[in-house]
Amino acid sequence: MAAFAREVAYRVFAQELRDTTLVLERDIEDAYAPQYVVTPTGAKVNRVFIVGTLTEKEDIGTDAEYWRARISDPTGTFFVYAGQYQPDAARVIADAPVPEFLAVVGKVGVYTTDEGNVMTSIRPESVSVVDAVIRDRWVVETARQTLDRIRELEDGSSQSIEMVQEHYSLDLEQYRQMAISALESMR
Amino acid sequence: MIHETSEQIRKRFLELNVDIEPGEIERRLSDLTERFKVPGTEAERSVVSYFLREHGVKREDYYGMPEGASSTQIADINESEQWVNLHAKVVQLWESTSPAIDQVGLIGDETGTIKFVKWAKSNLPPLEEGKSYSFENMTTDEWEGRFSVKMNRTTRISELDEDIETPDREAQLVAIDDINESGQWVNLRAKVTQLWDSEHESIDQIGLIGDETGTIKFVKWAKSELPALVEGKSYSFENLVTDEFEERFSVKFNKSSSINELEEDVETPDMEAHLVAIDEINQSGQWINLRAKVVQLWESEHESIDQVGLVGDETGTIKFVKWAKSDLQPLEEGKSYSFENMVADEYDGRFSVKFSRNSQIEELGEDIEVGYSTTEFTGAMVHIQDGSGLIRRCPICNRALMKGTCLEHGNVDGIHDLRIKAVMDNGTTVQEALFNREITESIGGITLDEAKEMAVDALDQSVVLDEMKKRLLGRYYTMTGSILDRYLLVESVGLIERISDHEVDALLAEVT
Numbered sequence: 031m032a033a034f035a036r037e038v039a040y041r042v043f044a045q046e047l048r049d050t051t052l053v054l055e056r057d058i059e060d061a062y063a064p065q066y067v068v069t070p071t072g073a074k075v076n077r078v079f080i081v082g083t084l085t086e087k088e089d090i091g092t093d094a095e096y097w098r099a100r101i102s103d104p105t106g107t108f109f110v111y112a113g114q115y116q117p118d119a120a121r122v123i124a125d126a127p128v129p130e131f132l133a134v135v136g137k138v139g140v141y142t143t144d145e146g147n148v149m150t151s152i153r154p155e156s157v158s159v160v161d162a163v164i165r166d167r168w169v170v171e172t173a174r175q176t177l178d179r180i181r182e183l184e185d186g187s188s189q190s191i192e193m194v195q196e197h198y199s200l201d202l203e204q205y206r207q208m209a210i211s212a213l214e215s216m217r
Numbered sequence: 218m219i220h221e222t223s224e225q226i227r228k229r230f231l232e233l234n235v236d237i238e239p240g241e242i243e244r245r246l247s248d249l250t251e252r253f254k255v256p257g258t259e260a261e262r263s264v265v266s267y268f269l270r271e272h273g274v275k276r277e278d279y280y281g282m283p284e285g286a287s288s289t290q291i292a293d294i295n296e297s298e299q300w301v302n303l304h305a306k307v308v309q310l311w312e313s314t315s316p317a318i319d320q321v322g323l324i325g326d327e328t329g330t331i332k333f334v335k336w337a338k339s340n341l342p343p344l345e346e347g348k349s350y351s352f353e354n355m356t357t358d359e360w361e362g363r364f365s366v367k368m369n370r371t372t373r374i375s376e377l378d379e380d381i382e383t384p385d386r387e388a389q390l391v392a393i394d395d396i397n398e399s400g401q402w403v404n405l406r407a408k409v410t411q412l413w414d415s416e417h418e419s420i421d422q423i424g425l426i427g428d429e430t431g432t433i434k435f436v437k438w439a440k441s442e443l444p445a446l447v448e449g450k451s452y453s454f455e456n457l458v459t460d461e462f463e464e465r466f467s468v469k470f471n472k473s474s475s476i477n478e479l480e481e482d483v484e485t486p487d488m489e490a491h492l493v494a495i496d497e498i499n500q501s502g503q504w505i506n507l508r509a510k511v512v513q514l515w516e517s518e519h520e521s522i523d524q525v526g527l528v529g530d531e532t533g534t535i536k537f538v539k540w541a542k543s544d545l546q547p548l549e550e551g552k553s554y555s556f557e558n559m560v561a562d563e564y565d566g567r568f569s570v571k572f573s574r575n576s577q578i579e580e581l582g583e584d585i586e587v588g589y590s591t592t593e594f595t596g597a598m599v600h601i602q603d604g605s606g607l608i609r610r611c612p613i614c615n616r617a618l619m620k621g622t623c624l625e626h627g628n629v630d631g632i633h634d635l636r637i638k639a640v641m642d643n644g645t646t647v648q649e650a651l652f653n654r655e656i657t658e659s660i661g662g663i664t665l666d667e668a669k670e671m672a673v674d675a676l677d678q679s680v681v682l683d684e685m686k687k688r689l690l691g692r693y694y695t696m697t698g699s700i701l702d703r704y705l706l707v708e709s710v711g712l713i714e715r716i717s718d719h720e721v722d723a724l725l726a727e728v729t
Binding site: 035036037038039040041051052053069079081083085086098102104105106107115118128129130131132133134135142144145146147148155156157158160162163164165167168169170171172173174175184185186187188189191192195196198199201206209210213214215216217 | 233248249252255256259260262265266269311312313315318319321332337338339369370373409415418419420423434436438460467528597599600603640642643644645646647660686687690691692693713714715716718720721722725727728729
């Protein structure tokens with residue numbers, strides 16, 4: 031069961047994904063070992079599910095199409111990159127108007143810049159055009175799950191507590207405020 | 218707000234000799250912020266990008282070049298992505314395990330303290346706690362009004378001879394009931410009323426301490442290297458930091474905390490558990506007694522957990538966790554017990570009960586009848602598996618054909634059917650779900666006959682699956698059904714409803 035268990039698609043706000051700088055070492059023995067990042071509230075993430083507004087898109091490919099999309103939530107912006115290996119997702123982005131509500135299931139990609147900054151993006155498995163009802167549901171669900179992760183760190187039940195404590199400052203208040211502002215933006 | 222932003226965009230484009238109709242800018246801005254709920258800055262960027270492209274203007278020309286760093290004081294830092302110079306003292310160094318971060322901590326000057334991050338690739342000299350430095354060319358960053366500074370490759374650091382004074386933080390002796398703010402430094406005189414079992418090695422001890430006015434949760438990190446607390450003993454605690462979640466406060470020990478045992482006994486208020494029915498459990502931290510049957514024992518995933526599983530009574534079932542350290546008798550599946558002094562806990566809206574060292578277990582002579590219900594799952598459809606959409610089944614055994622062949626009966630003339638094998642995901646669990654033809658037709662909006670027509674027109678039956686994906690993926694559904702192996706056999710399903718203001722308010726009320 032464990033060997034083939036599918037990775038959960040975490041609900042993480044753009045701000046938290048942007049702040050994510052902890053990249054776990056991949057198991058080099060296992061070519062299929064998933065890449066994980068640990069977010070500041072302790073989510074150990076390989077896959078995410080996000081819903082937001084497409085605010086900008088650009089084909090930055092040279093030979094083949096390679097789409098970069100900015101998808102905005104109440105806290106910041108996700109970067110989604112889709113090219114020839116994600117043909118269905120690339121097609122949806124290419125055809126979508128700006129602005130439009132999009133739902134994305136995808137894997138978190140990371141790279142480190144020359145300055146040492148860790149940058150995160152999303153490599154989509156699927157992109158769907160959705161509506162405001164789904165977007166609103168996602169914001170509330172993501173706020174709730176972010177607050178739950180914060181609580182688990184605080185009561186010591188989070189599996190990631192040690193990594194979060196050592197790598198991030200455990201300044202959880204800012205993420206609580208992030209979730210609260212996201213909820214307040216719904217009213 | 219939209220009007221001002223629109224004016225600024227218009228002015229900037231005018232400077233670049235592009236005249237844009239103000240109404241057009243405002244219309245795009247308000248569409249983004251109101252209908253699509255995009256934050257103001259991102260909406261502005263989106264609109265600017267649109268006009269840059271429309272008029273063939275380069276991004277650099279519009280935004281201009283960055284300005285030089287300016288000398289400042291920490292209290293004056295009020296904007297992100299600024300270049301700043303500071304004279305400051307390293308107040309605290311925190312631990313960094315990321316290879317990307319060389320050092321992280323707090324620096325302070327006369328006006329306050331601020332978090333700093335020093336990147337590994339910046340090749341800067343190591344900073345020492347307590348020393349004062351001149352920092353040049355740092356960039357500021359911000360989240361929710363909290364600022365930090367980042368030291369990168371262009372930053373210059375030189376040690377100062379002078380010692381920069383930083384504001385003090387002084388802990389006050391308070392009563393537990395007076396704790397009403399997080400981040401406060403406090404001293405307490407309190408008794409350890411309960412020690413819980415730590416679920417994690419980074420936590421040395423966790424539990425409750427109490428004084429005459431109430432009790433509060435505490436967390437003592439393994440790294441703080443403080444003496445062990447003993448249940449029932451009273452102590453004087455100095456330099457603890459308060460924290461808060463869902464209007465419940467806790468205190469945390471840190472490296473500067475101190476613990477001294479008191480001779481006197483600090484009195485604490487009582488807590489009493491009450492007998493409840495499982496469906497009445499609705500508050501975490503609640504002390505309860507149950508009369509229930511052990512319905513299932515699961516495999517424990519952690520050595521600190523002795524037994525884990527489900528207990529049930531007439532009103533429903535609930536997960537239980539029994540710690541190895543609590544030294545309680547083993548529970549047997551199918552037997553009914555009276556449980557006393559358990560604590561309720563909640564995760565993602567689901568409650569569980571935990572045994573503590575104070576819990577008591579007594580087997581009952583009677584058999585408790587357990588109330589079951591069909592399983593319900595709410596989540597987003599994140600994937601549709603192969604073998605979904607328009608398929609063909611073997612006329613003899615009803616198995617789905619693989620490339621026109623039945624694994625059992627070989628080449629057969631298959632019968633068309635519609636089904637979806639979906640992966641549903643609620644952010645914490647994944648549930649595979651099987652939708653039969655009737656359910657597939659209703660949520661996909663395509664009947665079997667229409668699906669066959671689509672496949673004939675396209676000369677390809679995968680068009681049906683493509684259309685289903687387009688209509689269903691990324692949407693939330695609530696479904697009920699029974700579980701068979703990996704799959705939830707869906708008996709009824711509906712699109713999730715619009716979020717109500719009430720739901721948002723309730724969640725906000727929990728945390729603010």
